[in-house]
Amino acid sequence: MAQGFPESERIRNQTGGSTGSPLQFLVDRERLDARLAATERHNEWAGLRPGDWCAYLWGARLDQISTATLRDRLRNELLYRRVELNTSQITAEGLSRFTDAVRRKRPRFLIAYAYSAHLFAEHVIKEGIGDITFDAMITTAEVLMPETRRLLEKTFGGRVFNRYGCREVSIIASECDQHNGMHVHSESLLVEIEPDPSLPDGLGRILVTDLRNLSMPLIRYEIGDVAAWSKTAACPCGRGLPLLDDVRGRTTDFLIMPDGSRISGPSLTLVVADMSEVSQVQFVQNSEQSITLRVVPGVGYGEATRAELRKRLDLYLRGRAALDIQEAPPIASEASGKYRFVVNASEIK
Ligand SMILES: [Zn+2]
Structure with a gap:
């Protein structure tokens, strides 16, 4: 940890929810802004602009926005514009409530844990609901299985833009409109893939160095996920950011x-x-x-x-x-x- 860094300029954060032993870490205030900007940039790749209504299937308790008070509700109406279902307690009734809320606001975008989105699509099919569509869906937090991508695009019409990140450094890589793999957000992060012969298909272990978090640098930090670099030399979208093949997650x-x-x-x-x-x-x-x-x-x-x-x-x-x-x-x-x-x-x- 950096010495002499003002306590007011860094924020304590931790991994994990109610399970496991959470890892405590510190994030510079300035780095938090850069993280948010990286997320907004990827939202824009999918067509989602600040102020657009968006449906969320979100499980991490630490990410929850409280809508308990009038002030929180107003803030949500005017600023965040989220129609949200906490997927840590996903049930058929919860999905039905979420469906009703989506019908009221008609968001054009869905941001979701990949498997929660999968469950929502299955629910929509099972209930014979035909009027819920999205222009784009951003999946995150869990490995996006190919069958989930197919199911989501078939069910809701829009394209899936996969996103990969972790709580320690936030968004790491994400998919552009070419759907060719995920561009590394390398303005802030150095991503390396450490070869590991025990892994199949040329996969390696992901190491991340956060170049912007100065109060508590994470250097060659092993997240515990596996991936490979994309074989595509240059993405037709024109972005020069390196391309990761789909992240396979922790097998x-x-x-x-x-x-x-x-x-x-x-x-x-x-x-x-x-x-x-x-x-x-x-x-x-x-x-x-x-x-x-x-x-x-x-x-x-x-x-x-x-x-x-x-x-x-x-x-x-x-x-x-x-x-x-x-x-x-x-x-x-x-x-x-x-x-x-x-x-x-x-x-x-
Ligand atoms: Zn691209």
């Missing part, structure tokens, strides 16, 4: 279903993040047909909690795998401070 963070599809562990974890009776969860893949949820009980944990967990998670598992719920002692993070959302049964001692 270990996925539950694999018998039909070969993968469910993101982080997204499942967010599904239960608002339950105060649950202090921590981790998924264990025993086999493709069998999943164990390890739960560290919180205050008030009991049979009703187990039933609620089962109800919420069944929305994702859809009967494809059996779910066993087991109470567990506190679960440690990896040495990097990153939490393992999914582990294989063979890794449990």
Whole structure:
């Protein structure tokens, strides 16, 4: 950490929500502005301008905007213009409410956790809703599976603009209107891909150096995601920013279903993040047909909690795998401070 940096010029932040051991870090106020600018720039690549209404399917509790007070509501009406569903408690009723809100405001854009957007599209199809379309959809926070991209574009009409980032450095790379891979926001970030022979398809581990956060520099910081550089030499859009191939995410963070599809562990974890009776969860893949949820009980944990967990998670598992719920002692993070959302049964001692 830099010495002599005024405390008032940096802001404390942390990774993770109610699960895992959060990593604490500091962001310069000036860097926060640059991060916001990078996000706005990518919004504009997708056609979204400040002042446009936008639908949000957003799970991170730390990102929530409170709409409790009149002032907050006015601020949302006039400034942020968000129609929002907190996807940490996604249910069919929640999606129906969200559908009604989208119908009232008719936003032309959707910004969403990739898997939440997938669930919303499935809900729209199941309910036979035909009047919700978007000009563009920005997906983030989770790996965008090709089938999710296809489903979203077919269901809502617009194109998907994928975005990759993390809480520590915010937006890292994002897709332009050529949909050729993701341009690295290299004005602020140096991204390296460290070769790793244990990974398939020439993938490597992503290392990020934040060139603008001076009070607490992150140098060759390993995020824990894997990717490869794009083979496209120059993007036809004319932007000179280097191109990443789609980020494959943490391969270990996925539950694999018998039909070969993968469910993101982080997204499942967010599904239960608002339950105060649950202090921590981790998924264990025993086999493709069998999943164990390890739960560290919180205050008030009991049979009703187990039933609620089962109800919420069944929305994702859809009967494809059996779910066993087991109470567990506190679960440690990896040495990097990153939490393992999914582990294989063979890794449990
Ligand atoms: Zn481009």
